[in-house]
Amino acid sequence: MIEARELTKRYGDKTVVDRLSFTVKPGEVTGFLGPNGAGKSTTMRMVLGLDAPTAGEVHVNGRSYAGHAAPLHEIGALLEAKSVHPGRSAVGHLTALAQTHGIGRRRVDEVIDLAGLGSVAHKRVGAFSLGMGQRLGIAAALLGDPEVVMLDEPVNGLDPEGVLWIRNLLAQLAGEGRAVLLSSHLMSETAQVADHLIIIGRGRLLADTSVADLVEASLGGVRVGTDEAARLGPLLAGPGVSVTSSGDGELQVAGLSAREIAAVALRHGVLVHELTPTGVSLEEAFMELTRDELEYQSAPASGRTER
Numbered sequence: 177m178i179e180a181r182e183l184t185k186r187y188g189d190k191t192v193v194d195r196l197s198f199t200v201k202p203g204e205v206t207g208f209l210g211p212n213g214a215g216k217s218t219t220m221r222m223v224l225g226l227d228a229p230t231a232g233e234v235h236v237n238g239r240s241y242a243g244h245a246a247p248l249h250e251i252g253a254l255l256e257a258k259s260v261h262p263g264r265s266a267v268g269h270l271t272a273l274a275q276t277h278g279i280g281r282r283r284v285d286e287v288i289d290l291a292g293l294g295s296v297a298h299k300r301v302g303a304f305s306l307g308m309g310q311r312l313g314i315a316a317a318l319l320g321d322p323e324v325v326m327l328d329e330p331v332n333g334l335d336p337e338g339v340l341w342i343r344n345l346l347a348q349l350a351g352e353g354r355a356v357l358l359s360s361h362l363m364s365e366t367a368q369v370a371d372h373l374i375i376i377g378r379g380r381l382l383a384d385t386s387v388a389d390l391v392e393a394s395l396g397g398v399r400v401g402t403d404e405a406a407r408l409g410p411l412l413a414g415p416g417v418s419v420t421s422s423g424d425g426e427l428q429v430a431g432l433s434a435r436e437i438a439a440v441a442l443r444h445g446v447l448v449h450e451l452t453p454t455g456v457s458l459e460e461a462f463m464e465l466t467r468d469e470l471e472y473q474s475a476p477a478s479g480r481t482e483r
């Protein structure tokens with residue numbers, strides 16, 4: 177289990193992680209989502225004691241990372257930056273790591289098999305492809321048979337077979353009762369494997385929700401086609417209703433049924449030529465959540481009316 181309480185990191189006057197509280201529970205895959213620069217890697221580095229929090233705290237299995245005598249048995253992590261000696265073989269690298277914790281050679285062979293690295297176990301790590309490097313990183317993370325597994329963007333650069341392998345592995349690890357935290361900036365990919373989502377933007381918690389709840393919340397909405405979008409939009413807007421102008425002569429309305437929209441349009445004499453119930457994709461739900469929290473924002477592609 178990972179428990180963050182009011183976790184905060186400031187660099188100079190910039191707050192990169194802002195009073196973040198969350199729990200990563202055993203038996204679940206928790207997706208850690210946020211746009212680039214949201215503070216995911218910084219948070220994960222604080223979990224591992226690689227960065228000190230400016231305020232707040234984060235515990236792994238009840239105590240800080242540094243408070244564990246044999247941390248590899250508590251949490252296995254794959255962070256983006258790799259620190260593997262290129263001249264070493266996969267076996268050599270894992271054996272050296274195993275020795276720091278008195279882990280035997282048998283476990284090294286087990287994780288090599290688990291990661292599908294059997295055929296390249298004695299090859300120089302420097303000659304590994306990106307996918308093989310990721311597999312080696314995951315083998316290293318699992319070496320201590322940890323209760324918590326934390327992976328930063330593990331599918332980055334992997335081919336479809338590698339992505340599927342990681343998905344199955346994560347589900348298996350959670351099925352064994354481990355707490356799994358997986359960071360990504362891709363909602364659709366994460367939703368396929370995660371049970372729970374922690375979404376952050378500019379270091380702040382935006383959502384802490386099950387995938388099922390988010391799917392339910394993102395259902396619904398009506399696409400409205402009209403030549404008088406600019407007039408109809410404000411007429412529809414109200415408490416609990418959001419109206420987005422998604423293009424020329426088109427509105428996306430959430431919080432009103434097609435029938436209610438038709439009634440408003442009729443009352444005000446606005447001609448409507450399309451009323452299509454739609455569901456937003458999880459990707460859209462994610463973009464909606466993080467829209468105001470992007471560190472690098474591009475110019476909006478469409479206008480928006482909301483009240």
Ligand SMILES: Nc1ncnc2c1ncn2[C@@H]1O[C@H](COP(=O)(O)OP(=O)(O)OP(=O)(O)O)[C@@H](O)[C@H]1O
Nearest residue numbers: 187192210211212213214215216217218219361471
């Ligand atoms: N050592 C540092 N000194 C100053 N600023 C830093 C430092 N490390 C990270 N930052 C800043 O903190 C912010 C969050 O970075 P972080 O890498 O944690 O985000 P992220 O969510 O992992 O993003 P990405 O998906 O791009 O990896 C960024 O604005 C980054 O520039």
